[in-house]
Amino acid sequence: MPSPSPTAPNTAAAELIVALRLATAATHQAVELLPGMVRLTGPDPSPADYRRYLRLMARVYGTLEPSLYAALSAPGAPGTGAAGQPPSARAADRVAALGLRPKFPALCADLAVHGLAPPAVVPDLLSPPDLNTALGGLYVLEGSTLGGRVVARHLRKHLGDPLPGATFLDFHGGQAAAHWKRLGLALDGLAADGLIDPDCVITGACAVFQEVYTMLATLDEDPPAP
Numbered sequence: 116m117p118s119p120s121p122t123a124p125n126t127a128a129a130e131l132i133v134a135l136r137l138a139t140a141a142t143h144q145a146v147e148l149l150p151g152m153v154r155l156t157g158p159d160p161s162p163a164d165y166r167r168y169l170r171l172m173a174r175v176y177g178t179l180e181p182s183l184y185a186a187l188s189a190p191g192a193p194g195t196g197a198a199g200q201p202p203s204a205r206a207a208d209r210v211a212a213l214g215l216r217p218k219f220p221a222l223c224a225d226l227a228v229h230g231l232a233p234p235a236v237v238p239d240l241l242s243p244p245d246l247n248t249a250l251g252g253l254y255v256l257e258g259s260t261l262g263g264r265v266v267a268r269h270l271r272k273h274l275g276d277p278l279p280g281a282t283f284l285d286f287h288g289g290q291a292a293a294h295w296k297r298l299g300l301a302l303d304g305l306a307a308d309g310l311i312d313p314d315c316v317i318t319g320a321c322a323v324f325q326e327v328y329t330m331l332a333t334l335d336e337d338p339p340a341p
């Protein structure tokens with residue numbers, strides 16, 4: 116399977132997205148090279164490989180999404196904008212207008228299609244992120260939808276079409292590119308208006324991607340799911 120090009124932007128305007136992609140490229144590649152991911156994207160993926168992937172991703176999203184989304188809906192949350200001002204309700208409104216939705220419910224629905232219960236997750240609520248970190252984290256979790264489309268195509272080729280339980284992989288359907296473009300433009304707009312600090316968004320994305328990697332690497336060592 117092709118790896119994402121570290122240099123090809125999805126939109127000409129989304130400068131922060133390009134910086135985020137470059138900053139997180141090594142971690143993304145490390146994720147792609149984890150054994151479970153290699154099996155999934157290799158020449159002979161099995162239904163069990165797909166079920167295992169769904170369980171792993173459900174653990175990741177179930178752990179990370181609650182605090183990231185909580186930070187987005189809390190305009191008074193701690194953090195600093197580019198000019199040192201606190202993140203404003205204006206920034207929170209603009210993020211809310213993007214209509215981002217948690218993907219954990221989709222993963223639970225996909226697991227249910229395979230007769231599997233949702234994982235027991237402990238939401239990562241101990242250190243609520245600020246708006247910059249939350250946006251960096253959402254870049255990571257939203258961006259995986261782009262890779263998801265590639266993974267879905269691969270699995271349909273090898274496991275058959277329709278692919279049972281694929282609402283997570285197909286999350287935005289035919290609108291994935293449009294969603295991504297909107298997110299990129301919104302991030303650039305927030306940065307241009309001094310409502311977020313691009314460096315802090317990038318630092319947040321790197322931290323969250325690293326957390327995703329660590330969780331996947333640790334969970335991947337568990338015995339394979341039935």
Ligand code: HEM
Nearest residue numbers: 117118119136147152156254255256258259261262265327
């Ligand atoms: C089997 C594992 C994975 C594969 C094969 C994969 C593959 C890809 C591919 C091909 C793209 C580019 C898609 C496009 O530009 O249309 C992409 C983008 C992306 N993926 Fe993955 N991915 C995997 C796992 C993940 C995971 C687990 C995450 C994080 C939770 C993730 C986060 C991202 C992000 C943030 C982008 C957007 C990069 C950008 O354009 O800025 N990926 N992935």
